[in-house]
Amino acid sequence: MDSSAFDQGVAAATDGLPASANPYADGTAEHEHWIDGYHSVVDHPEDIEERGDVLAPTKAASPENLSG
Amino acid sequence: MTKVPAQMFSGSEIQAHRGKVPTIAAKAAQYLDDVYADHLAFYNRWGVSKYYGNRRKDYQTRAGRVAALQSLGKPASLADQQVGTACILLAMQCLKQGFAAAGLSTIWDKIHAVLKVDNAFLGTDLQLMLQQLGWKIYYWNPNPSKNDAWDEDDQRLSPPKAGKAWNPVWGGHALRYKSVIDRRVYYETKVDNASALVNFGTAPPAAFKNVPIFIGIAHAGYHVFPGRRGDVIEAHSMRNLDARDNLEVAPFNPLASGGAPRWTRTEKYRSGLIAVPQDF
Numbered sequence: 497m498d499s500s501a502f503d504q505g506v507a508a509a510t511d512g513l514p515a516s517a518n519p520y521a522d523g524t525a526e527h528e529h530w531i532d533g534y535h536s537v538v539d540h541p542e543d544i545e546e547r548g549d550v551l552a553p554t555k556a557a558s559p560e561n562l563s564g
Numbered sequence: 565m566t567k568v569p570a571q572m573f574s575g576s577e578i579q580a581h582r583g584k585v586p587t588i589a590a591k592a593a594q595y596l597d598d599v600y601a602d603h604l605a606f607y608n609r610w611g612v613s614k615y616y617g618n619r620r621k622d623y624q625t626r627a628g629r630v631a632a633l634q635s636l637g638k639p640a641s642l643a644d645q646q647v648g649t650a651c652i653l654l655a656m657q658c659l660k661q662g663f664a665a666a667g668l669s670t671i672w673d674k675i676h677a678v679l680k681v682d683n684a685f686l687g688t689d690l691q692l693m694l695q696q697l698g699w700k701i702y703y704w705n706p707n708p709s710k711n712d713a714w715d716e717d718d719q720r721l722s723p724p725k726a727g728k729a730w731n732p733v734w735g736g737h738a739l740r741y742k743s744v745i746d747r748r749v750y751y752e753t754k755v756d757n758a759s760a761l762v763n764f765g766t767a768p769p770a771a772f773k774n775v776p777i778f779i780g781i782a783h784a785g786y787h788v789f790p791g792r793r794g795d796v797i798e799a800h801s802m803r804n805l806d807a808r809d810n811l812e813v814a815p816f817n818p819l820a821s822g823g824a825p826r827w828t829r830t831e832k833y834r835s836g837l838i839a840v841p842q843d844f
Contacts, residue, residue: 506680506683509618509648509653510653510656510657510660510676511657511660512599512647512657513647514644514645514646514647515626515629515643515646515647515648516626516643516644516645516646522626531624531625534618534648535618535619535624535648536683536685537618537650537652537653537656537683537685538618538619538650538652538653538685538801539619539650539651539652539685539687539785539786539787539788539801
């Protein structure tokens with residue numbers, strides 16, 4: 497993974513730049529890594545799912561299980 | 565567990581931020597308005613959204629977006645103007661602009677660096693960091709007497725996946741409400757105010773319209789929604805290119821018809837937290 501290309505993609509996303517701002521040539525690994533970074537700034541349901549498990553109704557009968 | 569360090573800002577950073585809140589809020593709010601106006605103008609001209617959902621795998625390449633545009637009878641060249649979006653991303657974008665306008669990009673960079681750890685980008689972490697800068701965290705729940713019914717509704721609409729006891733779209737309304745009331749904690753966040761945005765039904769307090777910028781989360785961060793002066797301006801990451809509501813604006817009023825954060829058939833946002841730069 498080219499972390500600089502990935503990070504550049506993240507930065508472009510947080511700057512609100514269009515996806516066409518990818519500076520790397522199509523077909524290169526850097527191009528793909530930039531795209532991955534650009535689309536990485538999203539909500540992450542899989543992470544949130546882990547926190548949800550802590551609050552699963554079956555576990556929540558005791559107060560110590562409330563809210564993590 | 566949150567990746568937000570305790571006391572990650574210096575006293576001088578907190579003080580500098582406090583003095584620049586009006587600038588941060590004004591610029592962030594203006595950014596939200598500008599993006600939404602841009603979205604509307606593009607959509608009204610082309611019938612597709614300039615802002616596509618970042619989680620849509622089929623839109624993540626130019627070829628994918630071109631295919632989608634052509635299937636809708638639109639010019640392929642529009643793909644080069646399109647911008648990825650997501651709920652947390654819009655919130656981050658507006659704050660980045662606000663902090664930059666205030667000359668506080670170094671503080672924003674610290675926030676961004678924490679959000680980026682493991683590419684998590686969690687709205688709850690963003691709120692925790694804003695709280696460390698002096699923002700206040702308000703618990704919102706328009707009608708706690710409905711918590712149990714809402715939980716049942718969530719579980720009926722979105723059963724947990726195989727092997728899982730929890731579905732991330734669930735609000736956990738009763739449990740989180742009890743935690744807020746008993747411990748003043750919502751998931752990992754200390755709640756500063758557990759009354760002003762509670763039990764308002766479909767009539768949010770008028771004072772909320774005075775809040776110049778806010779960052780909300782619903783259902784422990786499943787959804788993130790920025791807004792200003794009573795209105796939510798939110799982005800979505802999974803909708804179709806021809807959806808006018810990839811970005812949308814509506815009054816913060818979760819239970820009212822036409823209110824926000826907006827619902828889908830299975831995503832009914834009915835409680836959470838809102839970070840505001842100062843008490844209202």
